[in-house]
Amino acid sequence: MKFSTAIYATSLLFATSVISVPVRRDVDPNLVPEFGVQPGVNPTGTGDCDGINGPNGQPIKIPCACPPDRNSFISSLNQNVAAGKVVNNPSVPVSFPTDDSKDSQLARIQTAIVTLQNLNGPGVGCPAASTTFLAQQKAVQDAAPAPAAPAANNAAAAPAGGVDPALVPDFGVQPGQNPTGTGDCDGINGIKIPCTCPPDRNAFIQSLNANVAAGHAVNNPTVSVSFPTGDSNQDKAARIVASLVTLQNLNGPGVGCPAASTTFSAQLAAVQ
Known part of the structure; x- marks a missing residue:
């Protein structure tokens, strides 16, 4: 009887402990x-x-x-x-x-x-x-x-030459494919994208350089970026993410080209 009581008490304590675990609210x-x-x-x-x-x-x-x-x-x-x-x-x-x-x-x-x-x-x-x-x-x-000055100052501190263009992932998509006449063209898998996407690669790399120098998307400062030069999958993924963020915020916060205008997402999946 004492043994049963002990088991019951232990079970009750365990149940109470489980119930008392805090639950994150939506x-x-x-x-x-x-x-x-x-x-x-x-x-x-x-x-x-x-x-x-x-x-x-x-x-x-x-x-x-x-x-x-x-x-x-x-x-x-x-x-x-x-x-x-x-x-x-x-x-x-x-x-x-x-x-x-x-x-x-x-x-x-x-x-x-x-x-x-x-x-x-x-x-x-x-x-x-x-x-x-x-x-x-x-x-x-x-x-x-x-205050907008800090981002501009950080961008000005970009190292000479910026990121190595050879480490910047290729778009994998050409702009202006199969235009519908309404301003949209084909991206990956036929997904409709603006016909001006992807952007000019040199202009894109220039924006990427500014973002990497600042440590965040200059046009969307709450999104951090990094561009490590190592050959690990983690470093490759960071470079692709920095490219995605740059692409999607080219002209303002969330204003740029969609991921579907490149093969960046597929490249990211391949290294994750």
């Missing part, structure tokens, strides 16, 4: 920025639809499946926040602070952007143009003056 859905765009607007019949307006005032073409279902998006966001990084692109850190400060609002929007862009793999997801995230980000940034 993010508050009310703090997740709204997409601001509906999927499937004005389909062209080639798989692309209208996103937000570009600098020319015309809608940017996006996959008709974008933006994704909000519940599935928040589920992916929860996984990333719990991991402290993008699960599908682990070199990209994320955070989701809950206060109302400017920095916290920007961190939440940035986490939403990188979750969106890496929904199905590294650099494989929906473009920022399938949401109003960038406009929301700019609105928060413009609410008070932000």
Whole structure:
């Protein structure tokens, strides 16, 4: 009887210990920025639809499946926040602070952007143009003056010659393939991309140099980059990720060319 009581007490203690383990809470859905765009607007019949307006005032073409279902998006966001990084692109850190400060609002929007862009793999997801995230980000940034000088100073400190061009992954895709007449062309596996993507390689390497010198994407400072020169898979992956980040932020935070305009994602998968 005493032996049974001891077992019961031990079991109860174990159960209590298990129950008392803290459980990470999901993010508050009310703090997740709204997409601001509906999927499937004005389909062209080639798989692309209208996103937000570009600098020319015309809608940017996006996959008709974008933006994704909000519940599935928040589920992916929860996984990333719990991991402290993008699960599908682990070199990209994320955070989701809950206060109302400017920095916290920007961190939440940035986490939403990188979750969106890496929904199905590294650099494989929906473009920022399938949401109003960038406009929301700019609105928060413009609410008070932000010092931009440090990034420019860091970029100016780039070493002579910059990164070794031989270590920069090749795009693997030519721009202007099978234009539809609506500004989009074929990327990998026929995915529609802007006909101007991928960019001129020299201009791309120039942007990559600036980012590597700064230690982050100059146009999106919350995203860190590195460009190690070793031959390990880890170093190769870091270089490819730096190239992906540079590609996707060429002209502003989340404004650039999609991963589908290169074979970077396939190259990354090959070394992981």
